[in-house]
Amino acid sequence: TAAHYRRCYDRRGFLILGGVALAAFVMAHTGIDEAVDRAHASRVRGPRSDAAVGVLRGFGRRPWFLVWGAFALLDGLVATTPLLRWGRRNFEAMVVGLPALWSLQFAGGASRPSDPPGDARWRPFRDDNTASGDTFVAAVPWLNAGRTVNEPWLRRLAWLLSWGPGWGRLNDRKHYASQVVLGHEIAAQAVRSVGAPDPGAESPPSR
Numbered sequence: 001t002a003a004h005y006r007r008c009y010d011r012r013g014f015l016i017l018g019g020v021a022l023a024a025f026v027m028a029h030t031g032i033d034e035a036v037d038r039a040h041a042s043r044v045r046g047p048r049s050d051a052a053v054g055v056l057r058g059f060g061r062r063p064w065f066l067v068w069g070a071f072a073l074l075d076g077l078v079a080t081t082p083l084l085r086w087g088r089r090n091f092e093a094m095v096v097g098l099p100a101l102w103s104l105q106f107a108g109g110a111s112r113p114s115d116p117p118g119d120a121r122w123r124p125f126r127d128d129n130t131a132s133g134d135t136f137v138a139a140v141p142w143l144n145a146g147r148t149v150n151e152p153w154l155r156r157l158a159w160l161l162s163w164g165p166g167w168g169r170l171n172d173r174k175h176y177a178s179q180v181v182l183g184h185e186i187a188a189q190a191v192r193s194v195g196a197p198d199p200g201a202e203s204p205p206s207r
Contacts, residue, residue: 004096008193017100020185021108024130025122027178028110033120036170036177037113045171053168060134060165065094068141086144089194093140097190104131104182113173120176132175132183135166139187147191162187 007013027033071087108130109123122130139162146158166180175183 001092001095004092004193007195008096008190013189013193016189017186020182021104024178024182028120028122028176033176033178037173040170041173049171053171056165056168060138062137064137068094086148089144090141093144093187093190093194094137096193097136097186101131101133101136101183101186105129105133110179113176120178129175129179130182131186132166132169132179134169135180135183136187138165139184140191143188143191
């Protein structure tokens with residue numbers, strides 16, 4: 001895990017996270033977030049989108065952290081299988097990414113669309129919604145899964161599905177677009193740092 005932290009928060013990692021945070025800041029302070037929120041509410045949100053979100057909502061909940069922790073324990077103490085290794089990497093990515101998520105959530109101090117003051121501007125340490133935690137939790141397993149398959153279309157599908165719960169937060173007006181983007185990209189950086197191998201990279205330990 002220490003090696004994962006070093007990869008996530010080395011110079012390149014800080015540049016990536018800093019660039020994404022800057023893009024989110026621009027979206028929050030130029031009216032882009034509010035424009036996306038209004039457009040989605042008027043053109044997309046409806047009974048069908050609400051029904052889809054009802055299915056997606058559970059994938060971003062906090063208990064998944066404990067689920068992946070159980071996978072990691074089983075992988076380390078009982079047996080190792082592709083499924084358990086995937087779960088272990090999900091847990092490791094969350095452990096690595098959570099410090100950045102929590103830091104940006106509080107440091108930015110942005111609020112939800114449904115909460116006062118009703119805009120996406122960052123107000124340091126006044127709130128904790130600058131990055132979407134649900135998006136982060138839900139994106140990690142899909143991004144890790146995408147790194148373990150050979151077929152490019154499956155990788156693209158996994159990447160697309162990793163945005164699903166984030167879109168749900170946008171649909172529910174629980175987060176602005178910049179907050180969803182920031183949560184997703186923190187997850188992506190954490191997954192890269194854990195280094196889920198390309199297909200075929202993992203081999204049984206030598207005897």
